[in-house]
Amino acid sequence: MEPISIESTPKTPSIKFLPEEGVIEIRGRSIPENSIEFYKPLVDWLEVYAKDPLQKTQVNIQLEYFNTSSSKCILDVFKKLEAIHKSKHDIVINWFYEEDDEDMLEAGEDYESIIRIPFKMVEIVD
Amino acid sequence: MSFNLREYYTELSKGDVILAYKGSITSELINDVLEAIETKLEETNTDSRLRKKIYNVLVESLQNLFHHIEPHHEGITEDLDPKFGVVVIEHEGDSYKVTTGNFVQVKRIKFLKEKIDKINSLTKDELKDMYKFILNHQRLSPKGGGGLGLVDIARKSGNKLEYAFYNYNDNYYFFNLTINV
Numbered sequence: 389m390e391p392i393s394i395e396s397t398p399k400t401p402s403i404k405f406l407p408e409e410g411v412i413e414i415r416g417r418s419i420p421e422n423s424i425e426f427y428k429p430l431v432d433w434l435e436v437y438a439k440d441p442l443q444k445t446q447v448n449i450q451l452e453y454f455n456t457s458s459s460k461c462i463l464d465v466f467k468k469l470e471a472i473h474k475s476k477h478d479i480v481i482n483w484f485y486e487e488d489d490e491d492m493l494e495a496g497e498d499y500e501s502i503i504r505i506p507f508k509m510v511e512i513v514d
Numbered sequence: 515m516s517f518n519l520r521e522y523y524t525e526l527s528k529g530d531v532i533l534a535y536k537g538s539i540t541s542e543l544i545n546d547v548l549e550a551i552e553t554k555l556e557e558t559n560t561d562s563r564l565r566k567k568i569y570n571v572l573v574e575s576l577q578n579l580f581h582h583i584e585p586h587h588e589g590i591t592e593d594l595d596p597k598f599g600v601v602v603i604e605h606e607g608d609s610y611k612v613t614t615g616n617f618v619q620v621k622r623i624k625f626l627k628e629k630i631d632k633i634n635s636l637t638k639d640e641l642k643d644m645y646k647f648i649l650n651h652q653r654l655s656p657k658g659g660g661g662l663g664l665v666d667i668a669r670k671s672g673n674k675l676e677y678a679f680y681n682y683n684d685n686y687y688f689f690n691l692t693i694n695v
Binding site: 398399419421452453455456457459460463486488489490491494498501502 | 541544545548549562563566567569570573574577580581642645646649650652662663666670
């Protein structure tokens with residue numbers, strides 16, 4: 389599989405997907421009006437990756453904001469990861485949140501309670 | 515008509531207004547408003563947690579307008595821009611007030627009122643459960659809307675959603691939503 393790198397825009401995050409290293413990163417802001425279009429390629433890649441994933445995949449999510457439209461798509465991404473995890477491949481999810489951003493921490497906890505993968509909550513201290 | 519748009523907007527624009535807009539709610543407009551507010555909030559040295567909450571509430575309320583306003587309102591005689599909406603952001607003491615306004619068809623009022631009343635009746639934990647339930651069970655509409663906007667606004671603001679429906683004519687009311695952050 390080819391690695392993917394999508395640059396961030398004012399409304400969408402950067403996406404890095406390195407299948408050879410087993411690293412997935414989503415960073416920035418996710419506030420497009422219609423997030424389906426934006427997240428579909430990532431969900432599709434994950435389906436392909438899921439057929440032959442590395443033994444361990446690291447997922448780093450560092451979002452400043454995400455709108456409710458994105459929140460559903462992000463859940464779809466997590467569900468694909470959950471399927472990989474179920475097939476006995478390790479997934480490590482690092483959920484980054486800025487110091488004092490309780491809303492973002494809570495968002496990570498919401499996802500963790502829905503998805504059967506352990507999350508690591510990482511506070512970013514300036 | 516009983517509801518006067520001009521008077522409504524004038525009244526709304528009193529107070530310590532940071533931003534006031536009436537016109538088409540487009541993707542570009544949303545970008546402009548968000549950019550303008552971000553700059554303003556940075557200038558006023560507002561606490562970063564509050565800044566994020568305001569920004570989140572704005573994103574959701576503007577995108578709600580974007581998803582739900584009809585491009586053209588049949589039967590409204592006033593000269594309105596397509597996808598007409600109103601957004602006003604005010605500073606009130608230590609907090610901020612975000613108000614949005616748009617025309618809604620009479621038939622949609624019951625659903626909207628029930629939804630907001632339900633949201634307002636929930637505790638913080640119940641709101642979280644409602645959010646997670648909708649997140650996990652409801653499909654996104656083709657336009658990207660998910661039924662989560664108002665719930666998210668209520669969670670982030672930590673306050674009850676204030677609303678009013680003003681009778682405009684037989685088919686339309688004007689829906690005013692006020693969020694205190």
